[in-house]
Amino acid sequence: MHKSLAAGLALAVGWISLASAAETWPLSRQQVLDASGRPLLVPSVAFFKAGTTTPLAVYSDPALSKPLAQPVKADGTGRFPRIYLPTALYAERVSGPYGNLLWFDDGLGTVPPTTGSDGGGGTVDPTAIAATGDVKWRMDAGIMPGWVRMNGRTLGGAGSGATELASATASAAFAYLWNTFPDTVASVVGGRGTSASSDFSAGKQIVIPTMQGLIQAGLDDMGSSPAGRLQTITDLTLSAGSTTATVFSSARLAIGMTVIANGISAGTTITDINGTTITLSQAAAAGSTGTVLGARFSALGDAQMPGQIGGDAFTGLTNKNLPAILPGGSVTVDYPAHTYITHETLATASITAATGASPVTNLQQGLKNDLTAPPNAKTFSVSQPNPGGGLPVSNLPPTRLGTFYMKL
Structure with missing residues (x-):
């Protein structure tokens, strides 16, 4: 009430x-x-x-x-x-x-x-306006004052030659990207200097993180305990210098997952899985022999790091992706046994005449009964050719397209 x-x-x-x-x-x-x-x-x-x-x-x-x-x-x-x-x-x-x-x-x-910074006496509610770095989505593709499209192009100061926005109004967004994300997410063209302000003043450009063809998602931990939706956490046993390792459980592991664990180089992925034995794309570091508790296997670069990108709308299946139990692929034929068979015995004779001897073939000599044994059972492999197969399958959920913008 x-x-x-x-x-x-x-x-x-x-x-x-x-x-x-x-x-x-x-x-x-x-x-x-x-x-x-x-x-x-x-x-x-x-x-x-x-x-x-x-x-x-x-x-x-x-x-x-x-x-x-x-x-x-x-x-x-x-x-x-x-x-x-x-x-x-x-x-x-x-x-x-x-x-x-x-x-x-x-x-x-x-x-x-x-009070407004222009001294005009106006009032602004700081929670009712967008802050630098805020992201919004609109169902169009226009350019919006005060915002930049998140299209992987660059922003910088006036005269910087930035491809999305070259203006003094980009300074706050430049500093936000520079101070918040590493070069893997928002790279500085020409390399990072000592500070965001010095790079902006020097006319450098910074890449706006792209949202082209992407659907946004939440970090797997987001300040709390990991949810385990975009990554799998399990113990990992390493052997220094080896690309072979074992996991406590291989449930929810997939080829291509990124491995985040002590003793594992950045960017290492799973290249094969056999039971609880996995193969790594890079060998374990020296001195890493032993068990790493709570190793993380991410479907993205790192499901707990802001700005990471991954996934694909299309994927192809390999034999590793098929069910562990498949229909039989062979047919065994067991021939029936025979008892006796009666057949003619034939002979060849020679007839002598004034002109000479001439052979006479296929003369019936008599009848004979023989016992015949059946051949051994034989197994024939059955192949299932699929002409035109091997095409990718779509993983795309129902989607509506528009444009993502970032506040300057």
Whole structure:
């Protein structure tokens, strides 16, 4: 009831003014009712600075010159007096007539406005504007003042020759990229100097991290315990100088994963998996023999490092990706046995005449019964040719295209 009432009052009477120094508490002159709709007798309210138990001074006048004693009590009909608060985020604790808690709400109010840097007297809410490095997505491909497209091109100062933006207005974004990310994410053309400001003044360019054809995702840890969605964590046993290692479990490991562990060079990947034995793209470092607890195997370069990139919309399957058990690939033929077979025995004779001897072939000599044994069983392999096979398969989830922008 309280929040909806506050919203209604704010719309109806405009009780919040960012330009003013004070706000009217939304329940001023309002009654607090019990569950039956009857006014509560003498409820009270206490105010605190947001997120703390530190009391926040409140007042009976808009000039904030007459402080009210806290907790502020309502009258016998449950109606609170007019209460003014400084423009700030605050918490409120409302109690019943016997000190019982009715509600405790935090994060109320507004952020104090700050005066514009141009001295014109305007006010700006720092939480209501985009900060340098903020990213937004729009369903178009236009150029936006105050923002740059995240297209892998460069930004720098006026005269730098940067391909996306060459302007003095790029200084804050240049410093943000320079100080936040390594060269693998935001490289400086010509190499990094001693500081972002010196490189910007020297007319250098920095590459804007690309979001071309990419879908954004959260870090696997993001300041908390790893979720294990973009990486697999398991113990790894190494042998110094060897590309062969063993893992405690190979579940959720895949060829191509990046290995992050002590004794493993940066960029090392899995090239083969056989049971719990894996093959690495680079040999383990000297002195690394032993077990590394909690080695990380990432589907990206490093699933816990901001700005990493990886994955592909298309992939091809190899035999390693097929199920471990496949249909049989052979046919065995077992020939039936025979008992006796009767056949003719043939002979060749010679007839002599006045002109000479002439052979006579295929003369029946008699009949013969022979016992024949069947041949041994034979196995014939069966192949399944797939003309035109081996094409990649799409991994792309349902997607809508637009443009990612980064705030200058």
